[in-house]
Amino acid sequence: MFQIDVMSRTPVYEQLVEQIEQLVLIGLLEPEEQLPSVRQLSIELSINPNTIQKAYSELDRRGLLFSVPGKGCFVSKNLENVLSARRDIRLKDLRELVIALKVLGLSKEELLKLVGEAYDTGLT
Amino acid sequence: MFQIDVMSRTPVYEQLVEQIEQLVLIGLLEPEEQLPSVRQLSIELSINPNTIQKAYSELDRRGLLFSVPGKGCFVSKNLENVLSARRDIRLKDLRELVIALKVLGLSKEELLKLVGEAYDTGLT
Amino acid sequence: MFQIDVMSRTPVYEQLVEQIEQLVLIGLLEPEEQLPSVRQLSIELSINPNTIQKAYSELDRRGLLFSVPGKGCFVSKNLENVLSARRDIRLKDLRELVIALKVLGLSKEELLKLVGEAYDTGLT
Amino acid sequence: MFQIDVMSRTPVYEQLVEQIEQLVLIGLLEPEEQLPSVRQLSIELSINPNTIQKAYSELDRRGLLFSVPGKGCFVSKNLENVLSARRDIRLKDLRELVIALKVLGLSKEELLKLVGEAYDTGLT
DNA sequence: GTGGTCTAGACCACA
């Protein structure tokens, strides 16, 4: 279900956070759906339960899921806030990147062409 | 001259590297120009000389400046290779960001509009 | 495991870099293999951890190993690019050396004989 | 007469040493010939007299020239020792380089071919 | 004065 690379420089818990986030955002994990338990996932991925717990806590903190003590973790219902927040962050990054490329001498036409291509070819 | 936030999560030396890189790329620091000495800058910014040294070494490695022991540090002359290399990296980042925003539901029209605006308003 | 001469003119961290590089290139350190930790090696060699760190960082930068924070340092997998790059540098050095020896009056026959002998007797 | 690059990483005095050494070894500066005075050369090259002096001292130490107080510096007569000493050093370097290239997977045939080519094309 | 290397000792995030 998840692809974890323990050799990667990005912390394991962060890889998990990002992948779950992706699954939620593209709708593969639906609201109210229950996530695998910490223990089960730790066995599946051969990863320390603490690391799984840390990922879940982070996602809870971000509002993507909520944990019910004794029951498990579930995908949040109202994800609009989360979505827009994440989008705002991305847009801020995008703005910085655009300015950096402008500084590096990229013309507006070239830039728009490349952005359009990236949009069309990505994750069709 | 530089704005360093010692409390930031990004290392101090990296902040310095990025800021100097910007100054060089936008031309505020001209080729052959001498940079402030390690000691002087360490006093100005209240930062340990070793940290400044680390930043300068990194910039030397990246080809943005070259240091001459006993003389000082100077901005590089031929920056075209560096410029194109940096641009390639930025473009790769841009592509990823565009795809992420697509996943988050941003339409192509909105995206292109925002990119255009960012380009026009940035560092006029 | 390593032979460090603290009195040498070549920096300690550079000696380390070269020796590890050799071990990796001749295959004594295999891909994915974990290197001794910064602290352990610093104790073994009676060298400051920072110096070991500097050597490991340099090797990371060169692509010979990769370090994973909290886990350790490991020999890289795909070393072919590194190998060819290093070979290009060596060949450039070789050319300069050959010309220097020509200037010093060495005949082509003598030179080729010596090169052949060196090749046969080295690291059989 | 000399080409000094003050921006170079190799110390100025060392550049001078190497260039004079080359001139002597290839015979452009003949035995007993007088070298330019420290003051004259310092003016010609716009370099601190101390630096010139340091270069001359080094060459004296190496036996390539000898200085007569009150008269000046002269190219040595018996350069055979110097020549053979330098050649020994170069040959030692050559041996190391050959072994390094062997480690990097270069075949003997390729190596000999490259050495021959370098010899033929260099400083004809 | 300059850059470069090194030590000693500290703190952090991550596993």
Next chain:
DNA sequence: GTGGTCTAGACCACT
């Protein structure tokens, strides 16, 4: 435990 960053203070060669 691991790697990574930072400080304080020292020494070196070179100009």
